[in-house]
Amino acid sequence: xxxxxNLQDKIxxxxxxxxxxxxxxxxxxxxxxxxLVETQKNVPxxxxxxxxxxxxxxxxxxxxxxxxxxxxxxxxxxxxxxNIIKEKINNxxxxxxxxxxxxxxxxASDNNNxxxxxxxxxxxxxxxxxxxxxxxxxxxxxxxxxxxxxAVLNGEDNKDLPEVSVSKKRAFDPHADLxxxxxxxxxxxxxxxxx
Amino acid sequence: xxxxxxxxxDSPTVIKFVSFSLKNKGYKVVTACDxxxxxxxxxxxxxxxxxxxxxxxxxxxxxxxxIDTLRHNxxxxxxxxxxxxxxxxxxxxxxxxxxxxxxxxxxPFKPALLVNEVEKYLKN
Numbered sequence: 001x002x003x004x005x006n007l008q009d010k011i012x013x014x015x016x017x018x019x020x021x022x023x024x025x026x027x028x029x030x031x032x033x034x035x036l037v038e039t040q041k042n043v044p045x046x047x048x049x050x051x052x053x054x055x056x057x058x059x060x061x062x063x064x065x066x067x068x069x070x071x072x073x074x075x076x077x078x079x080x081x082x083n084i085i086k087e088k089i090n091n092x093x094x095x096x097x098x099x100x101x102x103x104x105x106x107x108a109s110d111n112n113n114x115x116x117x118x119x120x121x122x123x124x125x126x127x128x129x130x131x132x133x134x135x136x137x138x139x140x141x142x143x144x145x146x147x148x149x150x151a152v153l154n155g156e157d158n159k160d161l162p163e164v165s166v167s168k169k170r171a172f173d174p175h176a177d178l179x180x181x182x183x184x185x186x187x188x189x190x191x192x193x194x195x
Numbered sequence: 196x197x198x199x200x201x202x203x204x205d206s207p208t209v210i211k212f213v214s215f216s217l218k219n220k221g222y223k224v225v226t227a228c229d230x231x232x233x234x235x236x237x238x239x240x241x242x243x244x245x246x247x248x249x250x251x252x253x254x255x256x257x258x259x260x261x262i263d264t265l266r267h268n269x270x271x272x273x274x275x276x277x278x279x280x281x282x283x284x285x286x287x288x289x290x291x292x293x294x295x296x297x298x299x300x301x302x303p304f305k306p307a308l309l310v311n312e313v314e315k316y317l318k319n
Contacts, residue, residue: 119212122212126209171205173252175282176302192298
C-alpha cells in the first residue's frame with residue numbers, strides 16, 4: 001500500500017513539474033509573440049520606404065537631367081544667335097538685331113526659370129532623407145525585437161539586456177512624399193485666416 | 196534696410212533652397228538647424244527678425260515648441276511665422292493654428308509660392 005502511495009506522489013510531482021515547464025513555455029511564447037509580430041510588420045514597412053526612395057530619387061534625377069538638357073540646348077541657341085547678331089551688325093540690319101536680342105533675352109529668362117526647376121527637384125533629397133530616417137528607425141526597432149527574442153530563447157531576463165545603440169536622434173515625417181502633395185494652398189490659407 | 200528672415204530646418208538642402216529663393220528677392224536670411232538653435236540665435240541677435248520660417252519635425256526642439264516659445268516672448272509674439280513642412284495632415288495644420296503660426300506651406304514647395312507667402316507679411 002505504501003508503495004502505491006509513494007508512486008502516486010512521484011507521479012504527482014512529475015505532473016507538477018511538467019505543468020511548470022508548460023507554463024514556462026507558454027510564458028516564453030507570449031514574450032516571443034509580440035516582438036515576432038512587430039518584426040513581421042516592420043520589415044515590409046522598411047522595404048516599402050526603401051522602394052519609395054529609389055523611385056523618387058530616379059524621378060527627381062530624370063527631371064533634373066531633362067531640364068539641364070533644355071538649358072544646354074538654349075545655351076547653344078544663344079551662342080548661335082550671338083553669331084548671327086554679329087553678322088547683322090556688320091550688315092547694318094539693326095531691326096533684326098533688336099528682334100534677335102529680344103529672343104535671346106527670353107531664352108536667358110527661360111534658363112533662369114529652369115535653374116529654379118532643378119533646385120525645386122533637388123528637394124527630393126530632403127524628402128528621401130526623411131524616408132531613409134523612417135526606414136532606419138524601423139530597422140532599429142527590428143534589431144531591438146530580435147535582441148529580445150534571442151534573450152528569451154537563451155533564457156535571459158529582458159531587464160538584463162544591454163540597450164541597442166541608436167546611431168542618431170532622428171526627427172522625420174513618416175509620410176513625406178515627393179509626388180503625393182494633396183494640399184491646396186488656398187484651402188490652407190483659408191483655414192489660417194479663420195483663426 | 197533689408198528685411199531679416201530666420202529660416203529653421205534640420206535639412207541643409209531645404210535651408211539652401213529657401214535661402215536662395217529669398218536672397219534672390221532681396222531678403223537677408225539667418226538660418227538655424229533646429230528650434231533650440233533658433234531660440235539661441237534669435238536671443239543673441241542685435242537686429243530684429245521680421246519673419247520666421249520653420250520646419251516641424253526637428254530634433255531637440257521641434258517647430259511647435261519653437262512657435263510656442265516665440266509666442267510667449269513679448270518681443271516675438273507678433274512676428275509672422277510660416278510653417279514649412281512635409282506634414283500635410285489636418286491635425287498638423289490645426290496644431291499649427293493653436294500654437295500661433297501665421298501660415299502653413301507644404302514641402303516640396305515652389306519658390307514663387309514661398310516668396311508670395313512671405314510678401315503677404317513683409318510687403319512695404
